[in-house]
Each structure stands twice: as C-alpha cells, then as structure tokens.
Amino acid sequence: DTAVSQTPKYLVTQMGNDKSIKCEQNLGHDTMYWYKQDSKKFLKIMFSYNNKELIINETVPNRFSPKSPDKAHLNLHINSLELGDSAVYFCASSQAGTGGTTTNEKLFFGSGTQLSVL
Amino acid sequence: KQEVTQIPAALSVPEGENLVLNCSFTDSAIYNLQWFRQDPGKGLTSLLLIQSSQREQTSGRLNASLDKSSGRSTLYIAASQPGDSATYLCAVGRGNKLVFGAGTILRVKS
Numbered sequence: 001d002t003a004v005s006q007t008p009k010y011l012v013t014q015m016g017n018d019k020s021i022k023c024e025q026n027l028g029h030d031t032m033y034w035y036k037q038d039s040k041k042f043l044k045i046m047f048s049y050n051n052k053e054l055i056i057n058e059t060v061p062n063r064f065s066p067k068s069p070d071k072a073h074l075n076l077h078i079n080s081l082e083l084g085d086s087a088v089y090f091c092a093s094s095q096a097g098t099g100g101t102t103t104n105e106k107l108f109f110g111s112g113t114q115l116s117v118l
Numbered sequence: 119k120q121e122v123t124q125i126p127a128a129l130s131v132p133e134g135e136n137l138v139l140n141c142s143f144t145d146s147a148i149y150n151l152q153w154f155r156q157d158p159g160k161g162l163t164s165l166l167l168i169q170s171s172q173r174e175q176t177s178g179r180l181n182a183s184l185d186k187s188s189g190r191s192t193l194y195i196a197a198s199q200p201g202d203s204a205t206y207l208c209a210v211g212r213g214n215k216l217v218f219g220a221g222t223i224l225r226v227k228s
Contacts, residue, residue, distance in 0.1 A: 004161065009159075040220055041205070041220045041221050042218060042219075042220050043162075043207065043209075043218040044218070045215045045216065048215075056215060090161060090162070092161075092162075105167075106152075106164040106167060107162070107164065107216070108161075108164075109161030109162040109163075110161050111159065111160045111161045112159070112160070112161055
C-alpha cells in the first residue's frame with residue numbers, strides 16, 4: 001500500500017491554464033506538506049497543513065492555493081500557470097506538526113508530480 | 119538565512135568502496151539533521167535523523183555524523199553496492215521546517 005500518493009505523476013500544460021495536483025496519505029498523520037523541487041534540485045517547502053489548518057505558507061505566489069478537505073488529503077491548485085512554475089512538486093506527511101524538526105519525526109514523501117508548463 | 123551545501127555534487131565509485139558524502143550548513147541553531155535518499159521518479163526516503171544533541175547515528179552500512187558547532191555532517195556508506203545508486207539529500211531542521219541541500223548524485227558501478 002502506498003503511504004503518500006499524489007496524482008498525476010506527469011502534468012504537461014500551456015501557460016495560463018489552471019491545474020490541480022492531488023495528494024492523499026493513509027498513514028493517519030496530522031500534518032501534510034507541499035514541497036517544490038526546482039531545476040537545481042533544491043527542495044523548498046511551500047505549505048503545510050495540520051488537521052486541515054494552514055501552518056506554513058512560504059512566500060509563494062497567491063496563484064498557488066492549497067486545499068485540505070480532511071487531514072488525509074492536501075490538494076494543490078495552481079491558477080494562471082507560468083513557465084517558472086515548471087518543477088517537480090512533492091507532497092509529504094508527518095505525524096506531528098513541526099515539519100520534521102522534532103526529535104524523532106520523519107517525513108514521508110510521495111513520488112512527485114513533474115509539472116511542465118509550455 | 120539557513121543555507122545547506124552538499125559536496126560533491128556527483129560521485130562515481132566502483133562497487134565495494136567505502137565513501138563519504140559531505141553536508142555543510144551556515145546556521146548552527148538547528149533542531150536536527152536528516153539524510154534522505156531520492157531515487158529517479160520516486161519520492162524521498164528518510165535514512166537517518168540526528169538530533170542536535172547527538173554526534174552520530176548508524177543504520178546498517180550507513181553512518182551519519184554531526185558537528186553542529188562547525189556546521190558539518192557526513193554520511194559514510196560502507197561497502198557500497200550498485201543498489202546504493204541514488205541522490206542523497208541532507209536537510210537541517212529548525213523552527214517548523216526543513217532546509218534541503220541540492221544533493222549528491224551517487225553512482226556505484228558493478
């Protein structure tokens with residue numbers, strides 16, 4: 001069973017379109033995250049939700065809107081896609097709400113969504 | 119602002135060799151440091167987590183050390199195998215988020 005699953009795995013779209021990436025975790029974790037991995041391979045946090053409540057919102061354009069219908073799901077909706085949005089987006093989850101920084105906390109990652117904006 | 123650097127960016131070794139991956143960070147006020155493995159087309163897998171009060175952690179053929187005062191960590195892989203080929207990412211935890219390095223791409227040749 002996949003612990004953190006995200007769909008789609010690949011997403012190719014035109015500039016200006018609106019798209020969504022879905023994420024689901026079956027680990028019973030309280031916190032979910034979205035990370036972006038750019039062309040230089042740096043992973044940067046975008047958002048985190050704890051029990052459906054927004055905890056972290058890094059300086060991400062407001063074209064990006066996360067939605068958490070329940071604590072097992074965290075979807076990412078992107079409006080008016082731009083070329084610079086092309087990247088791999090990873091969903092992750094953890095038990096506690098500290099983003100992986102408590103003593104024994106580990107993050108569990110999905111396999112990523114490669115977004116290509118043409 | 120925390121910055122994490124990993125050296126080398128890529129490494130190719132023959133099977134059986136012991137190897138060391140390096141990670142440095144600019145701000146020593148961290149809660150922990152983690153090493154992850156990333157396989158192509160897949161997510162990240164947490165390998166080792168070192169608390170800020172610890173010096174090292176071991177799991178199987180992997181040993182990670184942490185020198186917080188100098189802002190350095192190393193991941194030692196003993197008797198490398200082709201299955202170890204992957205990208206290895208270092209991440210430091212502070213506040214409520216992780217800051218990642220760009221990773222070291224490791225290739226172990228059979």
